[in-house]
Amino acid sequence: MPADAYRSPKVRALVDVALADAAAADGHPRLPEVRHLLAHFLVRQGRYRAAVEQFRAVDGHVDALPWNYWPWKGLAYRAKRIKAARGALREALRR
Secondary structure, three states: OOHHHHOOHHHHHHHHHHHHHHHHOOOOOOHHHHHHHHHHHHHHOOOHHHHHHHHHHHOOOOOOOOHHHOOOHHHHHHHHHHHHHHHHHHHHHHO
16 A cells, blocks of 8 residues: 555544444454554554554564564564654654
């Protein structure tokens, strides 16, 4: 997916709906998979604080989508998590 597509109004709206669904699906067995995908999309959208919340909910587990698409899934996961944490810190320092 092109980088701009992640930030389109349509994709942002879909992510917002998925966030609401995830909040309402506490305990669902597939919820961690959704949280991994949400974290990925939120980082690509520059919504770092929301991404950090998703990473915290699944921290430590890297055997899921979208990380499985990279040959070094653990590295891909950590890179996105670090980017989210740094972005969230920058947002907090701006306030």
